[in-house]
Amino acid sequence: xxxxxxxxxxKDGQLEILDQxxxxxxxxxxxxxxxxxxxxxxxxxxxxxxxxxxxVGCLSLAVELRELAAPETKEELCRLVKEKLDHLVTSRPxxxxxxxxxxxxxxxxxxxxxxxxxxxxxxKDDIVKHLEATLADDIADNRAIGxxxxxxxxxxxxxxxxxxxxxHCNTGSLATAGYGTALGVIRSLHTAxxxxxxYCTETRPYNQGSRLTAFELVYEKIPATLVCDSMAxxxxxxxxxxxxxxxxxxxxxxxxxxxxxGTYQLAVLAKSHDALFYVxxxxxxxxxxxxxxxxIPIEERPHSEMTHTGSIRTAAAGINCWNPGFDVTPAExxxxxxxxEKGVFKPDQLAPHQ
Amino acid sequence: xxxxxxxxxxKDGQLEILDQxxxxxxxxxxxxxxxxxxxxxxxxxxxxxxxxxxxVGCLSLAVELRELAAPETKEELCRLVKEKLDHLVTSRPxxxxxxxxxxxxxxxxxxxxxxxxxxxxxxKDDIVKHLEATLADDIADNRAIGxxxxxxxxxxxxxxxxxxxxxHCNTGSLATAGYGTALGVIRSLHTAxxxxxxYCTETRPYNQGSRLTAFELVYEKIPATLVCDSMAxxxxxxxxxxxxxxxxxxxxxxxxxxxxxGTYQLAVLAKSHDALFYVxxxxxxxxxxxxxxxxIPIEERPHSEMTHTGSIRTAAAGINCWNPGFDVTPAExxxxxxxxEKGVFKPDQLAPHQ
Numbered sequence: 001x002x003x004x005x006x007x008x009x010x011k012d013g014q015l016e017i018l019d020q021x022x023x024x025x026x027x028x029x030x031x032x033x034x035x036x037x038x039x040x041x042x043x044x045x046x047x048x049x050x051x052x053x054x055x056v057g058c059l060s061l062a063v064e065l066r067e068l069a070a071p072e073t074k075e076e077l078c079r080l081v082k083e084k085l086d087h088l089v090t091s092r093p094x095x096x097x098x099x100x101x102x103x104x105x106x107x108x109x110x111x112x113x114x115x116x117x118x119x120x121x122x123x124k125d126d127i128v129k130h131l132e133a134t135l136a137d138d139i140a141d142n143r144a145i146g147x148x149x150x151x152x153x154x155x156x157x158x159x160x161x162x163x164x165x166x167x168h169c170n171t172g173s174l175a176t177a178g179y180g181t182a183l184g185v186i187r188s189l190h191t192a193x194x195x196x197x198x199y200c201t202e203t204r205p206y207n208q209g210s211r212l213t214a215f216e217l218v219y220e221k222i223p224a225t226l227v228c229d230s231m232a233x234x235x236x237x238x239x240x241x242x243x244x245x246x247x248x249x250x251x252x253x254x255x256x257x258x259x260x261x262g263t264y265q266l267a268v269l270a271k272s273h274d275a276l277f278y279v280x281x282x283x284x285x286x287x288x289x290x291x292x293x294x295x296i297p298i299e300e301r302p303h304s305e306m307t308h309t310g311s312i313r314t315a316a317a318g319i320n321c322w323n324p325g326f327d328v329t330p331a332e333x334x335x336x337x338x339x340x341e342k343g344v345f346k347p348d349q350l351a352p353h354q
Numbered sequence: 355x356x357x358x359x360x361x362x363x364x365k366d367g368q369l370e371i372l373d374q375x376x377x378x379x380x381x382x383x384x385x386x387x388x389x390x391x392x393x394x395x396x397x398x399x400x401x402x403x404x405x406x407x408x409x410v411g412c413l414s415l416a417v418e419l420r421e422l423a424a425p426e427t428k429e430e431l432c433r434l435v436k437e438k439l440d441h442l443v444t445s446r447p448x449x450x451x452x453x454x455x456x457x458x459x460x461x462x463x464x465x466x467x468x469x470x471x472x473x474x475x476x477x478k479d480d481i482v483k484h485l486e487a488t489l490a491d492d493i494a495d496n497r498a499i500g501x502x503x504x505x506x507x508x509x510x511x512x513x514x515x516x517x518x519x520x521x522h523c524n525t526g527s528l529a530t531a532g533y534g535t536a537l538g539v540i541r542s543l544h545t546a547x548x549x550x551x552x553y554c555t556e557t558r559p560y561n562q563g564s565r566l567t568a569f570e571l572v573y574e575k576i577p578a579t580l581v582c583d584s585m586a587x588x589x590x591x592x593x594x595x596x597x598x599x600x601x602x603x604x605x606x607x608x609x610x611x612x613x614x615x616g617t618y619q620l621a622v623l624a625k626s627h628d629a630l631f632y633v634x635x636x637x638x639x640x641x642x643x644x645x646x647x648x649x650i651p652i653e654e655r656p657h658s659e660m661t662h663t664g665s666i667r668t669a670a671a672g673i674n675c676w677n678p679g680f681d682v683t684p685a686e687x688x689x690x691x692x693x694x695e696k697g698v699f700k701p702d703q704l705a706p707h708q
Contacts (some may be wrong), residue, residue: 322589
């Protein structure tokens with residue numbers, strides 16, 4: 001299988017990320033020396049994508065901890081770790097992965113503190129190992145998502161030789177540790193020779209589709225066509241698209257899904273064009289603490305993302321803008337199901353598999 | 355009433371148009387000396403909008419005819435006029451206005467040729483006057499469209515104090531001789547103090563909404579918010595939009611409407627969000643020669659419109675694009691009606707008012 005792009009490079013306490021702001025013009029890796037670097041890179045969207053945000057956050061803490069002389073006590077170590085994690089969680093509000101990763105790490109800290117047979121140096125090593133494991137875990141999850149998703153879509157379209165899939169935003173190697181979620185499913189379909197064409201939306205205003213997804217698709221020679229967000233319905237009608245597959249920044253307990261702005265309308269349009277609508281997300285994107293999508297905080301982004309492309313003004317001076325980064329797709333529109341590393345579930349059937 | 359922007363200036367054989375490619379950075383008028391200049395300006399989208407295309411085409415021919423020494427015979431004059439008009443019709447394929455204007459002018463030529471009491475110089479003058487009248491006629495039509503549309507929307511929302519309207523692309527002073535079609539209706543609602551807010555879509559890939567409509571709305575201090583095309587459904591839901599009003603490049607006899615790409619999906623989304631969907635268009639945009647939207651030619655535009663903003667590359671090199679300039683909205687989705695200078699009609703009720 002062809003190597004996918006690797007946007008997060010980590011080895012022995014050295015972390016580098018691909019600066020996605022410079023794509024597609026330039027492929028430049030920048031070093032992340034500490035949690036503060038990671039926080040800034042996430043906020044500025046040099047790295048984005050719910051899984052990738054959590055991984056870069058966790059790895060940046062691993063980098064810091066490796067350099068750190070072990071504190072006097074495990075309590076002090078855990079207080080420090082929690083403080084850093086709390087800060088990382090504030091970098092962007094909508095994706096839940098960093099928050100869930102932080103909660104898991106804090107739980108580990110508590111266990112290690114309670115375990116009298118572990119000393120502070122060993123505790124620090126365990127925390128570092130736990131944080132470092134997020135990278136490999138995510139790739140394994142994504143490959144499982146790809147397999148589960150592709151086989152579900154093939155099963156539901158058994159009479160069709162090849163499938164036409166639409167996707168939104170970037171959910172590929174650049175949004176994850178590698179392989180991708182929704183784009184992982186598309187990769188698996190392509191590997192199985194079942195992909196006719198993937199239609200990727202531009203994904204305004206930040207162009208994650210045209211800059212990042214298109215970059216991955218060209219790189220891997222997957223048959224692909226770029227469309228503007230305004231062309232989604234026309235494309236569904238003209239090309240008879242079989243399924244829409246998107247990622248998730250946070251899935252609520254009932255299956256309501258927050259994802260990149262524009263996802264909700266793709267779900268409405270998919271329904272009216274008889275295309276299945278799937279969300280592909282690891283369980284680390286599912287927030288069982290909130291009952292439904294109404295409680296998901298939606299980040300509002302700067303207006304300049306809409307009014308300028310680089311230094312070029314593309315909107316009239318003085319115009320008011322509305323720039324939510326995400327929207328919520330109600331569970332009932334997720335007609336295909338939610339594709340996870342544990343299988344494909346109906347939106348209301350997630351909890352038993354937690 | 356506040357003066358609207360004037361994008362087409364014509365007086366005594368002198369024609370100037372606002373170069374819309376330079377908006378919003380710069381307001382620059384360029385002279386149009388002849389039909390060839392007009393053809394190029396239309397093709398390059400220095401002027402766009404179905405009514406404006408026809409007006410600039412007609413006026414450019416008036417400019418040429420005024421300079422021309424009258425030919426020897428009326429037949430020769432008419433042959434020349436027809437040749438020029440045929441060329442103008444080829445500038446862009448989807449809008450029908452230039453074609454209908456050309457047909458009307460050719461009919462006038464035939465009448466003048468058949469009328470033995472008219473000499474060639476008088477015929478030339480009559481043709482010039484006919485062509486010059488398109489400017490004032492269009493403004494009058496647009497003001498009537500504005501009045502009819504606003505009163506219909508107010509009537510259908512009688513219980514609401516102020517209305518929230520969404521529009522797509524640019525259908526204002528910049529797309530017409532002045533005032534506008536869909537934007538004319540919005541202007542009339544604003545004048546009647548019934549407009550709460552207009553949401554204008556960016557209208558990718560050419561950004562007619564963010565560059566042109568936003569420019570007009572800011573200029574006239576109409577309360578407005580710019581949204582990306584991907585935000586339409588989220589905005590309809592969040593702001594409870596009452597109606598979507600768009601223009602038309604060509605309306606078929608059954609009411610199917612070709613308009614800027616993205617219109618079709620707004621109509622689907624309006625239906626699922628209980629917003630009325632209106633098309634605002636003069637009868638000069640209605641093509642009774644074609645029974646339905648299947649026969650409307652859809653222009654495909656260059657991929658560079660999607661891959662670059664000015665010199666900045668916004669899409670990965672090598673990605674395939676689909677860039678239709680227009681799509682067709684089926685008549686049944688035009689739930690509000692078609693707003694014309696003669697009144698607001700159900701899509702299937704246009705023919706009797708022809």
